[in-house]
Amino acid sequence: MLAMIIKEFRELRRDKRTLAMLIALPILLLVVFGFAANFTIKTLNTAVLGPGAPLARQLLTMRPQAAEHLKIVVADASGDEGDARGLLRDGEADVAVVTGGEKPLVFINGANLFAAQSAKIVVAGLGEVVTSEILFNPELKTSWVMVPALVGLILTFIGMLITSIGLVKERQSGTLEQLAVLPFKPADVIAGKIAPYLLLASVDMVAVTLLARWIFNVPFAGNPFLFALGALIFLFVVLGLGVFVSTISETVGQAIQTAMFFLMPQILLSGFIFPLAAMPAGVRWIGYGLPLTYFAKISQGIILRGAGLAALWIPFVVLTAMALLIFSAAVLRFRRTITPARSPGTPVPKLAEEFQS
Amino acid sequence: MTSSSPDGPWGLSACCVRFGTTHGTVAALEEISLAVPRGQVTAVVGGDGAGKTTLLRTLAGRIVPAAGEVRVPPPRRIGFLPSASGVWNDLTVDENVEFVGRAYALGRSRLAARRLDLLGRAELLGAAGRLASRLSGGMRRKLGFCLALLHEPDLVILDEPTTGVDPVSRVELWRMIAETASSGSAVVLSTTYLDEAERAASVLVLDDGHTLYSGEPQSIAAAVPGTIVHTPVRPPGGAGESAWRRGREFRAWYADATAGEVLDEPDLEDAVIALTLARSSEGDAGRRDRAGGAAR
Amino acid sequence: MNGRRPIVEVDGAVKRFGRLTAVDGVSLTVHTGEIVGLLGANGAGKTTLIKTILGIEALHGGRVNVFGTAPSRATRQRLGYVPQGLGLYVQLSVKQNIDFVAGAFGVRTPTSIPEDIATHAHHQVKDVGLGLQRRLAFFCALLHRPELLVLDEPTSGVDPLARARLWDTIHAQAEAGAGVLVSTHSMQEAEQCDVLVLMSSGRNVASGTQADVIAGTTAVEVRSPVWSMAFEALSAARLPVTLAGRAVRVAGVDRARIAAILSAASVTADLREVPATLEEKMVLVHRRTATG
Numbered sequence: 051m052l053a054m055i056i057k058e059f060r061e062l063r064r065d066k067r068t069l070a071m072l073i074a075l076p077i078l079l080l081v082v083f084g085f086a087a088n089f090t091i092k093t094l095n096t097a098v099l100g101p102g103a104p105l106a107r108q109l110l111t112m113r114p115q116a117a118e119h120l121k122i123v124v125a126d127a128s129g130d131e132g133d134a135r136g137l138l139r140d141g142e143a144d145v146a147v148v149t150g151g152e153k154p155l156v157f158i159n160g161a162n163l164f165a166a167q168s169a170k171i172v173v174a175g176l177g178e179v180v181t182s183e184i185l186f187n188p189e190l191k192t193s194w195v196m197v198p199a200l201v202g203l204i205l206t207f208i209g210m211l212i213t214s215i216g217l218v219k220e221r222q223s224g225t226l227e228q229l230a231v232l233p234f235k236p237a238d239v240i241a242g243k244i245a246p247y248l249l250l251a252s253v254d255m256v257a258v259t260l261l262a263r264w265i266f267n268v269p270f271a272g273n274p275f276l277f278a279l280g281a282l283i284f285l286f287v288v289l290g291l292g293v294f295v296s297t298i299s300e301t302v303g304q305a306i307q308t309a310m311f312f313l314m315p316q317i318l319l320s321g322f323i324f325p326l327a328a329m330p331a332g333v334r335w336i337g338y339g340l341p342l343t344y345f346a347k348i349s350q351g352i353i354l355r356g357a358g359l360a361a362l363w364i365p366f367v368v369l370t371a372m373a374l375l376i377f378s379a380a381v382l383r384f385r386r387t388i389t390p391a392r393s394p395g396t397p398v399p400k401l402a403e404e405f406q407s
Numbered sequence: 408m409t410s411s412s413p414d415g416p417w418g419l420s421a422c423c424v425r426f427g428t429t430h431g432t433v434a435a436l437e438e439i440s441l442a443v444p445r446g447q448v449t450a451v452v453g454g455d456g457a458g459k460t461t462l463l464r465t466l467a468g469r470i471v472p473a474a475g476e477v478r479v480p481p482p483r484r485i486g487f488l489p490s491a492s493g494v495w496n497d498l499t500v501d502e503n504v505e506f507v508g509r510a511y512a513l514g515r516s517r518l519a520a521r522r523l524d525l526l527g528r529a530e531l532l533g534a535a536g537r538l539a540s541r542l543s544g545g546m547r548r549k550l551g552f553c554l555a556l557l558h559e560p561d562l563v564i565l566d567e568p569t570t571g572v573d574p575v576s577r578v579e580l581w582r583m584i585a586e587t588a589s590s591g592s593a594v595v596l597s598t599t600y601l602d603e604a605e606r607a608a609s610v611l612v613l614d615d616g617h618t619l620y621s622g623e624p625q626s627i628a629a630a631v632p633g634t635i636v637h638t639p640v641r642p643p644g645g646a647g648e649s650a651w652r653r654g655r656e657f658r659a660w661y662a663d664a665t666a667g668e669v670l671d672e673p674d675l676e677d678a679v680i681a682l683t684l685a686r687s688s689e690g691d692a693g694r695r696d697r698a699g700g701a702a703r
Numbered sequence: 704m705n706g707r708r709p710i711v712e713v714d715g716a717v718k719r720f721g722r723l724t725a726v727d728g729v730s731l732t733v734h735t736g737e738i739v740g741l742l743g744a745n746g747a748g749k750t751t752l753i754k755t756i757l758g759i760e761a762l763h764g765g766r767v768n769v770f771g772t773a774p775s776r777a778t779r780q781r782l783g784y785v786p787q788g789l790g791l792y793v794q795l796s797v798k799q800n801i802d803f804v805a806g807a808f809g810v811r812t813p814t815s816i817p818e819d820i821a822t823h824a825h826h827q828v829k830d831v832g833l834g835l836q837r838r839l840a841f842f843c844a845l846l847h848r849p850e851l852l853v854l855d856e857p858t859s860g861v862d863p864l865a866r867a868r869l870w871d872t873i874h875a876q877a878e879a880g881a882g883v884l885v886s887t888h889s890m891q892e893a894e895q896c897d898v899l900v901l902m903s904s905g906r907n908v909a910s911g912t913q914a915d916v917i918a919g920t921t922a923v924e925v926r927s928p929v930w931s932m933a934f935e936a937l938s939a940a941r942l943p944v945t946l947a948g949r950a951v952r953v954a955g956v957d958r959a960r961i962a963a964i965l966s967a968a969s970v971t972a973d974l975r976e977v978p979a980t981l982e983e984k985m986v987l988v989h990r991r992t993a994t995g
Contacts, residue, residue, distance in 0.1 A: 054803075453862060454834060457862065545744065605947070
C-alpha cells in the first residue's frame with residue numbers, strides 16, 4: 051500500500067495543472083470569501099436634484115447615519131424626476147432624491163440588489179419625511195438580478211469550456227494531423243470549428259432570456275439589438291479564451307482543468323454574486339480584469355434598467371478591445387498547429403502558386 | 408525546399424530535418440533521399456524514433472526540411488493516412504466519407520461511386536452506419552485508408568498503416584495497397600513489419616535518422632558488410648551480443664569473414680539486424696572516420 | 704516434454720457478454736518452459752481469454768486453472784503481466800516505476816539494473832524511446848520472479864534488433880522454467896513460439912506447432928511479368944491474394960481455378976504450389992468462420 055501512496059504523490063508532483071488547482075483554488079476561495087464575499091455596501095452613490103437640492107444635500111451630510119452611507123455624486127438644482135430616472139438608468143447613481151414636490155421623492159436602484167437593501171434601510175431611517183420608489187426591480191427579486199448575469203455565465207461556459215473540449219478532442223484523437231493535410235485553409239478549419247459553438251451559445255442565450263421572462267417575469271427594459279451586440283462581442287472574448295485553452299491542452303481532462311481556472315474567478319469576482327462595490331479595492335481590481343464583469347454590467351444595464359450605449363460605452367469598449375486581442379491571439383496560436391512545422395533556422399521558402407492559400 | 412511537380416518524379420533529395428527541443432536541436436532526418444515512383448509500393452522501415460513519421464510528414468507537406476528538396480504533386484493530389492487512427496470516432500463510416508468528400512469538393516455522383524468502390528473493397532459496406540469508435544482496430548484502419556484514397560490521389564502516403572492491426576485485416580489492407588499501386592498511384596508507407604516491407608518494390612531502412620539501406624528488398628543482402636552465419640545454439644561470450652534468434656536457430660553477424668555456416672539468403676529481417684549491428688559497431692569504433700559518411 | 708508441468712490449463716472455457724459469446728469452449732495448456740502464442744483477429748476472443756486467466760473476468764462455463772487452482776490474488780502474485788499499453792506511469796521516472804512495482808509485489812528494488820535502463824534511471828518514461836520502455840516494462844514484470852509470463856503484443860512497433868533482444872529475454876525466462884503466454888498479431892513473433900493457438904470467433908480453431916497449424920494448407924505462387932494484371936484479375940475474383948515481392952500468392956484455392964481466371968484475363972503466368980504461410984492460414988480460417 052505504501053508503494054501506492056508514494057507513486058500517487060510522485061505522479062501528482064509532475065501533474066502541474068492539478069497541483070496548480072490544489073494551491074490556487076484554496077487561495078482563490080480564501081480571497082473571495084475572506085474579502086470579496088460582502089453583501090453590505092458601505093456607500094451609495096446619491097444624486098440630489100431639484101430646487102431643494104442644496105438644502106437636501108446639507109441635511110443629508112449633516113445627519114450622521116445618512117452622511118456615512120450616502121455619497122453625493124450629483125447635486126443639480128435644475129434636475130427633475132425625469133433626470134433622476136435617467137441617472138439611475140444610466141447607472142450613475144443608486145439613489146436619487148428629487149425635491150420640489152410635496153415631499154422629496156427618493157428613487158432607489160432596484161437593479162443593484164444590495165445597494166437597494168442598504169438604501170431601504172437608510173430611507174426608512176428618514177421616516178415619513180420622504181416618499182420612496184424602487185425602480186427597475188420593485189420587489190427586489192434576486193432572480194431578476196441574477197438572470198441577466200446568468201446569461202453571461204452560460205455564454206462563458208459554452209464559449210470556454212465546451213469550445214475547448216471540442217477543439218482538444220480533435221488533437222487527442224490524432225485527426226488534427228489529417229485536417230492539416232485536407233485541402234482546408236486554416237481559416238476554414240478555425241471558422242468551421244468555432245461556428246457551431248457560436249451558434250449554440252447564441253441560441254442558448256436567447257432561450258435563457260426568454261425562459262427568464264416566462265418563468266420569472268424578468269422584464270427586458272432596453273434595446274435588444276444593443277444587448278445582442280454586447281453578447282456577440284463577449285462571445286468572441288470567451289470563444290477566444292476557449293481556443294486558447296485548447297492550444298495549451300493535450301487532453302480533454304487538461305482542457306477542463308484549465309478552463310475552470312479561467313472560469314472560477316469570473317464566477318466569483320465578476321460582481322454578479324458578490325457586488326463589486328462591496329469588495330476591498332485590491333480584490334475589486336481583479337474583477338475589473340475579467341471579461342464577465344463587463345458583460346454583467348452590459349447585461350444588467352440593458353435588461354433591467356434599459357440603459358443605452360451612452361451609459362454603457364466603457365464596458366463595450368473594454369470588451370471589444372479584449373475580443374480583438376484575445377480572439378486574434380488565440381486564432382494565431384491555433385493556426386500554428388495546422389500549418390507546416392519549420393525546422394529552426396530555415397529560411398522561409400518560396401512556394402509555387404498552387405500552395406498559396 | 409518543396410516543389411510541385413504534377414507528373415513526377417516524386418521524392419526527397421538529401422533532406423535534413425531538425426527539431427528544436429529543450430536539449431537543443433535534434434537531427435530527425437540526416438541527408439535522406441527517397442524516390443517514390445508511380446505504380447509501385449515504396450516502404451520505409453525502422454523502429455520507433457528512426458524518423459519514419461518525420462519523413463512521411465515531410466512528404467505530406469506538414470514539415471519543411473532545413474535542407475534538401477521535396478518534390479511532390481500539388482496538395483490536392485496527395486492522400487495521407489497518419490499513424491493515429493485517421494478517422495473521426497464520433498462519426499459513422501458514412502459520415503466520415505461524406506466529410507472527407509466535401510473537403511475535397513467531390514461531386515455527389517463521383518463521391519457515391521468512390522464510396523461504393525472503396526468501402527466495397529474494404530468490406531465495410533455492411534458497417535456503413537456504424538460509429539467509427541465501434542469498429543475493430545483493423546476495420547478503422549481500413550476506413551482511414553479509404554478516406555485517404557477518396558479523391559483518387561496520385562501520391563498516397565501511409566504512416567504505419569498496419570501496426571497493431573490483426574493479420575487478417577493486414578492482408579486485406581495490403582491487398583488494397585497493392586491495388587492502389589497497380590492502378591498507377593505512387594504509394595509510400597512506413598512499417599515495422601519486415602515481412603511486409605519485403606513485398607514492396609523498394610525499401611528505405613532508417614536508423615536514428617540515417618539511411619541504413621535504400622534499394623530493392625531482394626538486394627539488401629549484398630549491402631550487408633561482414634558475414635551472417637547461422638548456428639543451432641547461441642554463440643558464447645562476446646559474440647553472443649551480435650546474435651539473434653530466428654525460429655529454432657540463431658543467426659550471428661561478424662564484421663569480417665569468419666568460420667561458420669554462412670547464411671545463403673538472409674531475408675530482410677536478418678539483413679536489417681545485421682546492418683543495425685554494423686552501424687553501431689562502426690559508431691563505437693570509428694567515430695573519427697565519420698567525416699566520409701559512406702553511403703550504403 | 705520431460706519434466707514439464709502444466710501451469711495454465713483452460714478446459715472448455717465459455718464467457719459471454721450479453722448475447723455475444725466472446726469465448727466459446729476454448730481449451731489450451733501452457734507448460735513450464737513453454738512459449739505459447741495466441742493468434743487471432745480482433746474480436747476472436749484473445750483478450751477475454753487472457754483476462755480470465757489473469758482472474759479479471761469470471762467464466763460462465765468450463766474451467767481455468769492457474770498453478771493448479773482457480774485464478775486468484777495468490778496466482779497473480781506468481782505471474783508477470785505486460786499489457787499492450789505497457790502499464791508504465793509515463794509521468795514518473797524509470798527508477799520510480801521500478802520502485803513502485805517492487806513495492807507492489809513486496810520485493811526489494813534490485814541492486815543490479817541492466818545498463819541501458821540504469822543510464823536513464825532519472826528520465827521520465829515518456830521521454831524515453833519505445834524500445835527502452837518495453838525493456839523497462841519487461842524488467843518490472845520480472846522483478847518478483849514470476850513462474851508465468853502473460854504478454855500482450857510484447858514487441859509491437861520496435862525495430863528488428865530491439866525486437867530480437869526482447870525475445871532473448873522471453874526465451875531466457877522460458878529456459879529458466881517459466882511458462883509464457885504471448886498474444887500477438889506479428890508473424891515474426893509467432894515464429895518464436897513453441898506452440899501456437901489460433902482463435903477465431905471465440906473458438907480455438909487450430910493449435911500445435913507452426914507446422915501443425917499450417918499442415919495441409921497450400922498456396923499457389925503466381926509469377927508473371929505483368930504481376931499487377933495477375934493481381935487485379937485474382938483480386939477481382941475475391942480470392943485471398945497476397946503479394947510476396949513480385950510474386951502473387953493465392954492460398955487455399957486449387958491451381959486449376961487460378962489458371963482459369965488468369966487465362967480468362969489473358970494473363971500468362973507460371974504457377975507453382977507452395978506451402979501456405981501462417982498469415983494465409985489465418986485468412987482462410989477467418990473466411991471459413993465468417994461464412995460458416
